[in-house]
Amino acid sequence: DAKTTQPPSMDCAEGRAANLPCNHSTISGNEYVYWYRQIHSQGPQYIIHGLKNNETNEMASLIITEDRKSSTLILPHATLRDTAVYYCIVRGGWGTDKLIFGTGTRLQVFP
Amino acid sequence: DTEVTQTPKHLVMGMTNKKSLKCEQHMGHRAMYWYKQKAKKPPELMFVYSYEKLSINESVPSRFSPECPNSSLLNLHLHALQPEDSALYLCASSQERRGEKLFFGSGTQLSVL
Numbered sequence: 001d002a003k004t005t006q007p008p009s010m011d012c013a014e015g016r017a018a019n020l021p022c023n024h025s026t027i028s029g030n031e032y033v034y035w036y037r038q039i040h041s042q043g044p045q046y047i048i049h050g051l052k053n054n055e056t057n058e059m060a061s062l063i064i065t066e067d068r069k070s071s072t073l074i075l076p077h078a079t080l081r082d083t084a085v086y087y088c089i090v091r092g093g094w095g096t097d098k099l100i101f102g103t104g105t106r107l108q109v110f111p
Numbered sequence: 112d113t114e115v116t117q118t119p120k121h122l123v124m125g126m127t128n129k130k131s132l133k134c135e136q137h138m139g140h141r142a143m144y145w146y147k148q149k150a151k152k153p154p155e156l157m158f159v160y161s162y163e164k165l166s167i168n169e170s171v172p173s174r175f176s177p178e179c180p181n182s183s184l185l186n187l188h189l190h191a192l193q194p195e196d197s198a199l200y201l202c203a204s205s206q207e208r209r210g211e212k213l214f215f216g217s218g219t220q221l222s223v224l
Contacts, residue, residue: 032210034212036215041199041218041220042217042218043115043201043203043215043216043217043218044154044201044203044215045215046212046213046214046215049210049212051210085153087153098156098159098167099144099156099203099213100156101153101154101155102153103153104153
């Protein structure tokens with residue numbers, strides 16, 4: 001079963017920052033937080049992942065709380081192409097540990 | 112090359128047909144995965160291969176038969192499917208190391224008539 005809770009939908013104005021929250025209160029010490037997104041009928045696209053520290057890459061930033069029970073994905077300047085379903089996933093640290101998708105957040109970016 | 116290639120992109124088959132889905136990657140990944148995604152639902156894990164050996168089978172019906180003939184190739188053999196098996200079938204791969212990410216293909220859209 002998925003170990004995360006996300007709001008089912010969110011809206012964001014184009015050019016503004018999109019902040020997507022995720023709760024993972026039962027996360028264990030060796031589990032990572034992964035974010036993927038899926039645009040309609042395409043394969044999921046990797047965004048970012050982290051263990052304890054905040055992470056940033058060319059797509060997004062990941063902020064993980066100190067107790068690791070929640071995190072926030074930040075898209076700094078949302079565009080219409082960022083409209084997608086965003087999945088927050090908690091996964092064990094080993095190569096074949098299961099990546100189990102929850103229901104995700106449908107982000108709608110509007111002009 | 113950071114792609115996972117799936118063929119065919121679309122497949123229509125009857126309930127008595129036998130068909131195969133193919134997945135290929137050339138990133139040197141030793142873990143490969145099959146997922147099934149019904150419309151408006153999240154992807155569901157079906158199988159995981161590690162070093163060409165099946166390591167996880169999520170209680171998938173035997174009409175789905177996976178095969179990993181080498182480290183770059185993953186097949187899903189389909190036989191006697193039902194209309195409810197119509198879905199997007201996704202393949203993914205990753206390094207077999209701690210904290211690695213999965214790369215997904217664009218999927219095969221399967222329709223069973």
